[in-house]
Amino acid sequence: MIRVRRSAMSISRRQFLKGVAGSGLVLAAGVSSTEARMSKKLPPEAVGLLYDATLCIGCKSCMVNCKIYNSVPGGALYKEGVASGVTDSLRCSKTEQTEKMASPPYETDGIEGNEGVWDAAEDLSGKTLSIIKAYRNGSGERKDTPVNGHAFFKQQCLHCITPACVSVCPAGAFVKDPHNGVVYYEAYRCIGCRYCQIACPFNIPRYEWDSVWPEVRKCQLCHHRFKEGKYSACAEFCPTGATIFGKVVELREEAKRRFNLKPGSRYDYPIRTLGAKEVNTRTVAPYADRIYGLNEAGGTQNLMLSGISFDLLGFSKKIPDSALPDLTWAYIAKIPWVFLAVFVGGTGIHAITGRLDKNRKEKGGGHD
Amino acid sequence: MIDFTRYIGQTAGGAMNRLLDDSHSKHLGIKMDTPFTRFLILLMAAAALVAVYRLGWGLRASTHMNDYWPWGLWISFDVLGGVAMAAGAFLIAGAVYILNWKKYQCIARASILNAFFGYLLAAISITLDVGRSFVIWHPLIMWQVNSVMFIVALHLVLYLSTLATESSPMVFEKLGWQRALHIVGRGMIGAVMFGVALSLLHQSSLGANYLIVPGKLSPLWYSKLLPYLFLVSSIMMGLSMVSFETILTGKVFNHKTPLDVLEGLSRGVVLVGSLYCAMKIGLLAAGPGFGALIDGGFLGVMWLLEMAVGVVIPVALLAKRSNRRNLDTIFVASILVILGVLLNRLDVGIFAISDYANRTGADYFPSAMELILTSGMIAFAILGFKVCAKYLNLFPETDH
Numbered sequence: 001m002i003r004v005r006r007s008a009m010s011i012s013r014r015q016f017l018k019g020v021a022g023s024g025l026v027l028a029a030g031v032s033s034t035e036a037r038m039s040k041k042l043p044p045e046a047v048g049l050l051y052d053a054t055l056c057i058g059c060k061s062c063m064v065n066c067k068i069y070n071s072v073p074g075g076a077l078y079k080e081g082v083a084s085g086v087t088d089s090l091r092c093s094k095t096e097q098t099e100k101m102a103s104p105p106y107e108t109d110g111i112e113g114n115e116g117v118w119d120a121a122e123d124l125s126g127k128t129l130s131i132i133k134a135y136r137n138g139s140g141e142r143k144d145t146p147v148n149g150h151a152f153f154k155q156q157c158l159h160c161i162t163p164a165c166v167s168v169c170p171a172g173a174f175v176k177d178p179h180n181g182v183v184y185y186e187a188y189r190c191i192g193c194r195y196c197q198i199a200c201p202f203n204i205p206r207y208e209w210d211s212v213w214p215e216v217r218k219c220q221l222c223h224h225r226f227k228e229g230k231y232s233a234c235a236e237f238c239p240t241g242a243t244i245f246g247k248v249v250e251l252r253e254e255a256k257r258r259f260n261l262k263p264g265s266r267y268d269y270p271i272r273t274l275g276a277k278e279v280n281t282r283t284v285a286p287y288a289d290r291i292y293g294l295n296e297a298g299g300t301q302n303l304m305l306s307g308i309s310f311d312l313l314g315f316s317k318k319i320p321d322s323a324l325p326d327l328t329w330a331y332i333a334k335i336p337w338v339f340l341a342v343f344v345g346g347t348g349i350h351a352i353t354g355r356l357d358k359n360r361k362e363k364g365g366g367h368d
Numbered sequence: 369m370i371d372f373t374r375y376i377g378q379t380a381g382g383a384m385n386r387l388l389d390d391s392h393s394k395h396l397g398i399k400m401d402t403p404f405t406r407f408l409i410l411l412m413a414a415a416a417l418v419a420v421y422r423l424g425w426g427l428r429a430s431t432h433m434n435d436y437w438p439w440g441l442w443i444s445f446d447v448l449g450g451v452a453m454a455a456g457a458f459l460i461a462g463a464v465y466i467l468n469w470k471k472y473q474c475i476a477r478a479s480i481l482n483a484f485f486g487y488l489l490a491a492i493s494i495t496l497d498v499g500r501s502f503v504i505w506h507p508l509i510m511w512q513v514n515s516v517m518f519i520v521a522l523h524l525v526l527y528l529s530t531l532a533t534e535s536s537p538m539v540f541e542k543l544g545w546q547r548a549l550h551i552v553g554r555g556m557i558g559a560v561m562f563g564v565a566l567s568l569l570h571q572s573s574l575g576a577n578y579l580i581v582p583g584k585l586s587p588l589w590y591s592k593l594l595p596y597l598f599l600v601s602s603i604m605m606g607l608s609m610v611s612f613e614t615i616l617t618g619k620v621f622n623h624k625t626p627l628d629v630l631e632g633l634s635r636g637v638v639l640v641g642s643l644y645c646a647m648k649i650g651l652l653a654a655g656p657g658f659g660a661l662i663d664g665g666f667l668g669v670m671w672l673l674e675m676a677v678g679v680v681i682p683v684a685l686l687a688k689r690s691n692r693r694n695l696d697t698i699f700v701a702s703i704l705v706i707l708g709v710l711l712n713r714l715d716v717g718i719f720a721i722s723d724y725a726n727r728t729g730a731d732y733f734p735s736a737m738e739l740i741l742t743s744g745m746i747a748f749a750i751l752g753f754k755v756c757a758k759y760l761n762l763f764p765e766t767d768h
Contacts, residue, residue: 089506090502123435168514168515168516168517168580169512169517170518170520171506171507171510171512171518172511172512191499191507193497194439194498195517199580203435203436207435207499208499209426211499316583316724325514327592328515328516328580330579331516331579331595332514338569342565342568346462346466346561349466353466354468356468
């Protein structure tokens with residue numbers, strides 16, 4: 001009786017080992033597939049924005065037009081309504097929407113008598129993808145001066161080359177376009193865990209906290225307008241050339257060129273896109289600090305220049321210069337080995353200790 | 369007792385009758401209708417209302433989380449804490465089935481069941497915490513292998529199934545399904561190994577979730593070794609949880625407490641606790657330095673509190689051999705470890721990002737509804753355990 005049971009046990013153990021070897025291979029194969037370990041190279045046709053705070057006059061035209069041009073189907077602020085959102089999520093696919101939203105999602109909180117007319121965004125939020133904020137010190141007289149000066153600065157998604165939000169999303173709701181590098185969001189995949197918010201070193205993704213079927217909101221570089229031959233609305237409607245759109249490689253060159261300009265000299269700043277005929281010729285202000293986005297979190301596709309150091313503007317000082325997804329990948333890559341070790345080691349130990357146990361109580365008989 | 373065969377037919381009714389037969393646990397003296405049970409049910413009912421409200425009105429209406437504080441009490445306590453509390457199962461199961469330490473057989477069922485409730489608590493809480501609860505299964509079909517959260521989701525599902533498998537003999541025994549019992553018995557070693565692998569990974573991957581935020585988490589807690597810190601502290605917690613629960617059930621249900629088992633568990637707590645303490649102090653010295661405890665203000669105090677309550681005092685208490693045979697000392701030390709590790713999870717999940725989030729003007733304190741839901745979850749685990757103790761053969765040794 002006992003012998004039969006033990007032999008049955010050893011067969012199941014052998015079968016199990018086979019299964020382990022198999023599942024280990026499957027895991028290893030799955031991990032080595034194209035999805036795993038994110039690329040740290042700039043995509044071939046990578047596009048982005050260059051924001052030069054010394055040119056910004058704080059008119060907020062970028063903010064207004066960002067809302068208007070993203071409230072259409074495909075835009076980052078577009079909300080199709082709860083019912084279709086739920087069905088899309090349940091069917092795991094996206095329905096093509098064609099109708100525009102009634103009005104852009106203005107933030108009207110706390111303003112008396114405001115019937116949705118005045119947009120009073122104070123921060124990035126589920127309704128605001130891009131924001132111009134002001135720095136002010138002392139008398140605030142002189143622009144781009146840290147002491148007794150003022151300056152404007154812009155906050156929005158920087159489109160990391162190796163984005164943390166993409167790497168952490170458990171359902172792949174964040175995608176980095178392999179071609180132009182835009183980091184965009186697929187609402188129908190999202191489960192709403194908000195790990196993207198935790199992981200983003202720049203604290204960019206915002207959540208629709210008020211919604212019962214919430215989405216995550218962030219700048220998607222107006223990638224829905226690319227196929228019409230258009231580009232990011234903030235750049236198109238910037239009157240001074242503070243925000244310009246272009247290829248990242250060229251934007252980097254332009255940023256370096258500006259950074260090395262002699263303060264007080266004259267320079268032709270292109271308006272709207274890099275290489276535009278229309279230029280804003282003006283005196284170069286001194287640039288502080290660094291070109292933001294060259295190294296932060298392994299580099300980003302949007303770049304920023306400023307007359308005031310980014311630390312003073314409140315940008316986090318603790319963002320590492322390396323790609324963040326590497327930190328978690330180091331852990332994930334070990335997982336198949338843990339399974340292998342536990343099953344091989346466990347089977348061995350079980351066999352040995354089982355025999356010892358049996359020897360110890362010869363008389364007792366029975367395995368359990 | 370009601371005879372179910374009269375209402376739902378011979379087969380189902382018979383099974384029901386067998387399940388609800390509590391004659392074998394008569395000696396434990398578990399009474400169901402007590403003021404405490406009523407209180408637990410009240411908490412659960414309140415939590416159920418909160419759950420409905422959360423699903424119907426959204427997260428802003430029910431919680432105080434915000435864009436700078438996207439994870440709150442439910443993640444830190446229910447999920448990180450609940451899972452850590454469940455670590456006892458894989459340790460005991462591994463000891464009994466892989467190492468053949470049969471001494472611990474008598475607490476295997478209870479600790480596995482306890483883990484089952486810990487994970488259930490985590491699973492329900494995370495389902496309510498995510499914004500789109502009804503599609504929480506998405507990660508299972510939309511694989512994203514770069515994400516630790518995906519790994520966590522997969523493990524949670526697999527491990528819940530494993531725990532259910534490991535617990536199933538209790539139910540099959542009760543129903544008298546010999547064939548099912550035999551099949552599960554044959555696959556038990558495999559299931560236990562699978563459970564051990566999954567637990568090692570799941571415990572550590574909860575820490576690995578935070579590897580991606582070097583710029584946000586306070587250096588008092590952030591470390592590249594976070595996964596290992598989570599794993600080691602969960603082992604400490606798991607052992608203490610089993611001791612705590614064994615002594616408590618011994619007191620409440622009047623079944624005999626096996627002293628040599630508790631002594632072994634306590635020795636484990638001392639060993640693992642010392643290792644954890646060395647890791648924490650080493651990382652503090654190598655990272656931000658001891659000065660950070662003073663410069664850290666509130667966070668420094670939290671770090672010290674967590675270490676004193678959860679590690680230093682209990683390890684010191686149990687370090688003496690005679691103390692490891694004293695039920696009261698073990699009981700107190702276990703409670704301290706449990707509180708300390710729970711505090712650690714709250715520190716990592718909530719307090720460690722406070723410097724970062726407060727800088728932007730954000731603040732977080734759990735709302736009443738968040739607190740009610742969490743208490744309801746705890747009540748659910750306690751009551752669930754009690755019901756199982758009454759109707760299932762949870763303590764096989766004391767049975768005959």
